[in-house]
Amino acid sequence: MSEQSKITQDFFESPVVTSNLPPKEQRTKLLQALLDMDPDISFDDPLENDMVLNMGPSHPATHGVLRILLRLDGETIVSAMPELGYLHRGYEKIAENETYHEFITHTDRLDYLQPVHNNVAYILAVEKLLGLEAPPRAQYIRTMLSELARISSHLVGFGVMAMDVGAMTLLLWCFREREKIHDIFDLVVGARFTTSYARIGGVAQDITDEGLAAIKAFLDQFLARLDEGERLLNRNRIFFDRCRHVGVISAEDALAIGLTGPNLRGSGVAMDLRRDAPYLVYDQLDFNVITESEGDSLARYYVRLAEMKESVKMVRQCMDKLPAGPVHAHEPKKVLPRKERIYTRMEELIHDFMIVNFGVDPPPGEVYHAVESSKGQLGFHIVSRGEGHPWRLKIRSPSFCNLQALPQLLKGHLLSDILAVLGSLDPVMGEADK
Amino acid sequence: MGLESALGEGYLTTRLDALVGWARKNSLWPMPMGLSCCAIELMSAGDPRHDISRYGMEVMRFSPRQSDVMIVAGTVTYKMAHVVRKIYDQMAEPRWVIAMGACASSGGMFRSYSVVQGIDQFLPVDVFTAGCPPRPENLFNALIELQKKVEKSSVLDYRDRKEPIIV
Amino acid sequence: MNTTVESVVKELRERFGEGVEEVREFRDDVIVVLHRDALVDAAKYLRDNTDCPFPLCEDVFGIDAYERTKRFEVNYHFFSLDKNVRLHFKVRVDEDDAVVPTLTGVYPSAGWYERETFDMYGITFDKHPDLRRAYMPEDYEYYPLRKDYPLMGVPGDLPLPKRG
Structure with missing residues (x-):
């Protein structure tokens, strides 16, 4: 054969x-x-045959290049199987061939709805390997921008889900707010979209008063704008009918199939690494872990909506508590020196040369560090052999794991419910396919 | 303008090429082949601030049969290349291709076993757009350059492309 | 080592004796190196024990140790929601006999993780219900994350459509 x-x-x-x-x-x-x-094939009972339908990889509602094979009985989904790999870019192989600093730019493109957050997650894993901690001001800035990135990511998840079930207006409103966040990144980071902001032992540059004022101005108007969008959907019968009782998963099933993040919290499991295994400065912030008990698409939507409000709260607290001080750890052999010092001092020039060409010198060992990204648990497992580049870098991408629940969620629903379920899972293929 | 004076007022003569070119130029319907990060910037291009409809291009058609220009936005892997090509083949002539971003143009930062190092290996590309991802402004730049090219092209042989444009 | 993790590891040692080959700790990450025969039972114990259950299998992935006698390692991450601790398992297998029992019976979420590991390293998982490639095309003959596979791939291994 x-x-x-x-x-x-x-x-x-x-x-x-x-x-x-x-x-x-x-x-x-x-x-x-x-x-x-x-x-010319024929069957005795043609009605016995199910239809196999291919959805994607080029489909406006599959969030990128996801392909779903569906077995249909009329309009009812008998079984579904996602097929991945259409955006498999070989991150893990690339990482093995690059220094720890070089890989920062790649983390931007992992979950491209929240680049800053990925930078921070990766750097935290590298810092754990190096046994290094960034100074408090850097940690606060990272937290602040991570939460802003979470808002911008949820905005897309929110808008796209609404668009998929028919409310196009909301997508435009969400993108209007996202542009404002992009402007803040432009000001603080220097790039609007792919930020590459975090560095080993700190951040690329300090945040200015102008940047802080921009964040404050954004936060002051954001909740009112979000409220507009919420009013549009929460009173919308069509939206409700399409999302309620669709894609239901129980807490036990959700844990067993490996859901994390808002999708797990939508099923009533209060797991949030920000609270359970605090990193950055989350242990000093006051926030609630949002859960909903229904476990359907609507519950997952509510969790995302409420999380945006929590994020606003957290950013405000960070701004109030933001300490003064340096944004780089004093570790000359691990932290990239400032550019102006490289040009004027011999020591820094040598360190810069060594770090750029040979990389930092980590101890041999294996570390795993996970953070709560807007999609779920984003973790980096680094295997070091004491070289400037990782021996193995495994990315635990939440979207990949969340997609695994899709066959279970879709079973028995109608064809048109796929959009409501997929939108509420909010996968990003860059991350799922790696 | 000898002919026009003979015909009297109310008539305008022009070359068919110019007329068709003008019409084509102002109604380029994109097929957003959104693959990865660039797709988000492509969506940003359609948002209220950047407003792609200023150029008559807001009619994003997800069906290749209804579109004129394919914007390949994102990393094309070997697995996806066959799909991209199939969609391109389904588009009606005349058709154009914009390679949006470094990945589509050259493989970009992904020098790895699964990424096609530039979509010009399997598609004829009209405009290459720099940036990773390009800002929406640069995408508009690419679209305007494409409009210029479309305007100049001939009705019968619109494929007289000499060099792809790089913006 | 965290006291909760310590008691779990102690219990594992008692139950599986020789099955636990080694326990390593680095920067608070505890890795229990297991013999592959003990893996499924150990995972069952982790999931079902009452003191500190680990209901979430976060990840399964391979590592190519390359020059070591047992070439491949398969890592497992488990997370306990009650105690908020994480435990890692590791199983080492030979290149000629790269077979590991599947964990899908204990943790259904391992299904796709194991598919990914199979795709990237060619490690097969015994009794896996659906062991297909996760990312690469199904007729692809190489395992890309093995260390002897070049970064840019083997020229011509993946066909492109004609430009025409």
Whole structure:
């Protein structure tokens, strides 16, 4: 049997799609007809046959390049199987060939809705490996910008979900707010979208008063704007009917299948690494972990909505508590020196040369550090052999793990419910495919 | 303007090329082939601030049959390349391609086993756009350059592309 | 070492004896190196014990140790929601016999993680219900994250459509 037919056979005999399949002999007949390219195949009972529908990889509502294979009985989904890899960029292989500093830019493109947050998550793992801690001011700035990034990511999740079920207006409103956050990043970081802001032992540059004022101005008007959007959806019968009781998953099932983040909290499990395993300065902030008990698409939407408000609270607290001081740790062999010093001092020039060309010198060992990103638990596992580049860097990407629940969530629903479920899961393919 | 004076007022003569070019130029409907990060900037280009409809291009069509210009926004992997090509093949002539961002233009920062190092390996590209991702302004720049090119092209042989434009 | 983790590790040692090959700690991350025969039972114990249950399997992934006698390592992360602690398992396998029992029976979430590991390293998971490639095309013949596979791939291994 050729390779191709082997694959086809595997598909037809895969245990995942066995439920409600036509009987074995019909399947074999169908397979044989497919292999022989015989168009004249007929069955005794044609209504017994389910239809296999391909959704994606180029589809406006699949959040990028996700492909879902659906087995349909009329309009009801019998089984679904996501197919990934259309955006597999080989991050983990690239990481093994680059120094720790070089890889920062790649983390921007992982979950491209919240680049700052990924930078910080990666740097925290590297700092854990190096046994290094950034000074308090840097930690506060990181927290502040991470939360802003979380807002901007939830805004897209929120807007796109609304658009998928038919409320286009909200997407435009969300992007209007996102542009304001982009402006803040432009001011603070120097780039509006792909930020590459965090550095080992600190951040790229200190935040200015102008930047702080811009953040404050944004926060002052944001809740009112969010409220507008909320009013638009929360009184919308269509939106409610499409999302309520759709894609329900219980707390036990959600944990077993590996959901994290807002999707898990939508099922009533109060797991939030910001509170459970605090990193950055989250242990000094006062915030609530939002949970909803229903576990349907609507619950996940509510969690995201409420989390944006919590994030606003957190950014405000960070701004109040922001301490003065340096934004770089004093570790000349690990932290990149300032540019003006490289040009004027011998020591810094040498350190810069060594760090850029050979990388920092971590001890051999394995570390794992996870943070609560807007999609779920984003973790980096670094295996170091004492070289300037990681021996192995594993990215635990929340979107990949969340997508795993999709077959379970879709089963028994109608074809059009896919959009409501997928929108509420809020996957980002850059991260899911790595 | 000899002919026009003979025909009297109310008539305008022009070359068919110029007329069709003008019409095509102002109604380029994009097929947003959003693949990764650039797709988000492509969405930003449509938001109230940047407002892509100023150039007559807000009619984003997700069906290749209804669109004129494919904006390949993002990293194209080998697995995805076949899909991109298939969608391009489904587009009606005349059709144009914009490679948005470094990844689509050259593979960008992803020098790895799974990323196609530039979509010009399997697609004819009209405009390459720099940036990772390009700001919406640069995308508009690419669109305007494409409009110029479309305006100048011939009806019968719109494919007389000499060099791709790089913005 | 955190006292909760310490008691779990102690219990694992008692229950599985030789099955626990080594316990390593680095920067508060505790890695229990297990023999592959003990893996499924150890995971079952982790999930079902009452003192400190670990209901969440966060990740499964491979490491290519390359020059060591047992070439591949498979790592597992577990998280306990009650005590907020994390525990790592590690299983070492030989290149010629790169087979690890699947954890899908204990943690359904391991399904896709194991598929990814299979895709990247060619480590097979015994009795996995759906062991297909996760990212690469199904007819692809290499395992990209192995250390002997070049970064830019093998020229011509993945076809491109014709430009035409």
